Amino acid sequence: MVLPPEPASTHHHRDAHTTVSQDGGLAAPSSAAAERIAVARDAFLVDDALSPGSVRGPILASWIRSRELSVPADHLELPYETAAEPDTPLLRAARPVVAELADQFATEPVSLILCDADGVVLERRTGDSTLNQHLDKVWLAPGFSYAERYVGTNGIGTALEGRRATEVFGCEHYVEHLEDLACAGAPIRHPVSGKVVGVIDLTCWRREANALMVATASSMARRIEENLLEQSGRRELTLLQDYLTTVQRSSGAVFAVSDDLLMMNDRARELIDPADQAPLLADAGEALRSGRARQLVVDLPSGACARVHCRPSWSDGGVSGGILQVKLTSREPAAVRPAHPTITTALPAAVGSGALWAKCCQAVDRHFRTREWLVLEGEQGSGRTTLARATHQMHTPAGHVRVLDAEDFGPRWMAEVNEELSTGGGTLVLQRVDRLSASAAQALTDALEPHRESTDLERPWVVATRGPMPDAHPDAPELTELLGVFPRTIEVPPLRHHIEDVAELVPYLLSRLTRGADLTCSPEAMRVLMRNRWPGNVEQLYQVLRKVVARRRTGVIRPDDLPAETRAITRRVLTPLEAIECDAIVDALIDADGNKAEAARRLGMSRATIYRKIRGYGISVPTSGDD
Structure with a gap:
């Protein structure tokens, strides 16, 4: 291998029996040390105590993060990015550096890998065919993400998480399929903003690991950063000049934005609430990427409505920078009664005061007043239909609402x-x-089209609901044409994105279910409910409370009154079989006072299996020990 091994300095001892070379890089663990790390990893995966110093501190911290993220340790589950930009500032800055080093390593068993800030592999250069085939098998290939949340501890994801150069050897990897590899990754920072924009990684066989790998990766990262500085200098200077000119000529709120830079004047800081800045900048960023000046109207979480003039300073290869001049056109002070009623109707999906939910309700409310048709996009159970009903009933309680489910499509449905x-x-x-x-x-589009531009005051307000737009498969042309009949799409947030509203939803839903009986939720039980991700949204919360009310109609709900499924913090709705298994594990853990070994014995499963199931279902039960 081109990188020669450096003699280790034996007087600089580190965790897990690693040594430090004269250049400061870690040498790969010896065979005995590697075996001890493997044993430590196995112990960690079954929650056994680790001997002090058996694993390096950064590696152990990464293992803990990986476990908290429920990364599977026995197989790989990686997302694939199909729409990667072919030409970005990072790629333009990195390609000459990667190409030069790839030529030097052409006959060596080492791979140069460039990733973006999400750990998605952009380029991979490997001279060794056997290593190349192995990397394909573990999906360390362009388009796949090696972020820690997917792969656990590895040189790419852990370097991004730690924001520093990182080496990972053999069994230090969290996923067992990577134990034959060694890798060293160094983050790449934008020289103007300091933001991490990617990582450069060297990966080789574990037996070929070299103390100079991390130094080489760090050197490459610095060279890429120098190229980024050369690229960005002209653009940032243009943006700065446009910003200063606009600030001198305007007394209003002014922003200068690009993918890596944000500037604002004092008026912008005073006028725009910090919580409003993120959605404003997101919408304006989309407009700037069009490459032409545009006017936007943006609904903000605080209730304000902002008019934004977007003027690009430059646009190149899908990235852009420009100037935003912002004017708030309406704001309803909290102490003043609004001219129009807000949505406070006693409907479960319309209960809540979180920023995201409030923004959604206000946007729907505004479109009802203008009778503008819209699409409500969101997950099943998030409250799309109920929000439309609530808006209608608040403004026109005597009017009629008709709900038609597309699942019932047919001649009679179209007639209705x-x-x-x-x-x-x-x-x-x-x-x-x-x-x-x-x-x-197509039939529905043909029926709606003649009415979409009608100025008749009696024109019905039409709302369509749909699920989240799939990332992998675009909508069919006929559906795209149908959605084009609706001028605006509003995203209804899932409950997990405004989880603070659970504290308001629970009392209301309990009142509905008990018809006003005196049943309240204790703070301890409320904390359990608010820790859940609620993949089934408000509807799932409603069904959970139905189970509680079936057993208790008055008094105070304690954690023990909650169904077993609330102890599992899952990322998806469980299948009926999984729900039964999860409930059985929770019940066994409660009966065993949190003792996992005893719960496993009662269920007739191994200790390793119950640990894996607990992590997989995200079960959280107070423990008293395992012995």
Whole structure:
């Protein structure tokens, strides 16, 4: 290998029996030390205590993060990015550096890997065919993400998490399929903003690991950063000049934004609430990437409505920078009663005051007042239909609402749609239109089209609901045409994104379920409910509380009153079989006072299996020990 091994300095001892070379890099563990690390990793995976110093501190910290993220240790589950930009500032800065080093390593068993800030592999250069084939088998290939949240401890993801150069040898990897490899990654920072924009990584066989790998990766990162500085200098200077000119000519709020830089004047800091800045900049960033000046109207979480003039300073290869001039056109002070009623109706999905939920409700409310048709996009159970109903009933309680589910599409369904459109005066909610077939979507488009531009005051307010847009597969052309009939799409956030509203939803839902009986939720039980991710959203919370009310209709709900499923913090809705298994494990743990070994014995499963199931389901039960 081109990188020669350096003699280790034996008087600089580190964790896990590693040594430090004269250049400061870690030498690979000896065979005996590697075996001890493997034993330590196995112990860690079954929650056994580790001997002090058996694992390096940064590696142990990464293992803990990996376990908390529920990364599977026995197999790889990696997302694939299909829409990577072919030409970005990072790629342009890194390619000459990677190409030069790749030529030097052409005959060596080492791979040069460039990743973006999300750990997605952008380029891989490998001269050794055997290593190349192995990297394909473990999906360390362009398009796949090696972020810690997917792969656990590794040179790419751990360097991104730690924001520093990182070496990972053999069994220090969290996933067992990577134990034959060694890697060293160094983060790449933008020279203007200091933001980490990627990582450069060297990967080789564990037996070929060299103390100079991390030094080489760090040197490459610095060279890429120098190239980034040369690239960005002209752009940032142009943006700065435009910003200073605009600030001198305007007394209003001014922002200068690019992918790596944000500047704002004092008026912007005073006028725009910090919580409002993120959605404002996100919408404006999309406009700047179009490469032409545009005017936007942005609904902000605080209730303000901002008019934004977006003027690009430069645009190149999908990235851009420009100037934003912002004016707030409306704001309703908290102490003043609003001119129009806000949505406080007693409907479960309309209960809540979190920033994301409030922004969504205000946007829907505004579109109802202008009778503008819209699409409500969100997960099943997030409250799309109920939000439309709540808005209608708040403004026109005497008016009629018709809800038609696209699952029932047919001649009679279309006749009902046409009847509502011709009758007018009410609200028509078309549920789950993304499930329509191509011919059905086309038929619905033909029915809606004649009414979309109508100026008739009695024109019905039409709302369509759909699930989240899939990343991998774009909408069918017929569905795209149908959605084009609706001028605006509003995203209804899942419950986990406004989890603070659980504290308001629970008392309301309990009141509905008990018809006003005196049943309250204790702070301890509320904390359990608020720790859940609620993949089934408000509907799942409602069903959980139904189970509670079936057993207790008055008094105070304690954690023990909650169904076993609330002890599992899962990222998805469990299948019926999984739910039964999860409940059985929780019940066994409670009966065993949190003793995992005893719970495993009662369930007839091994200790390793129950640990894996507990982590997989995200079960959280107070423990008293394992022995």
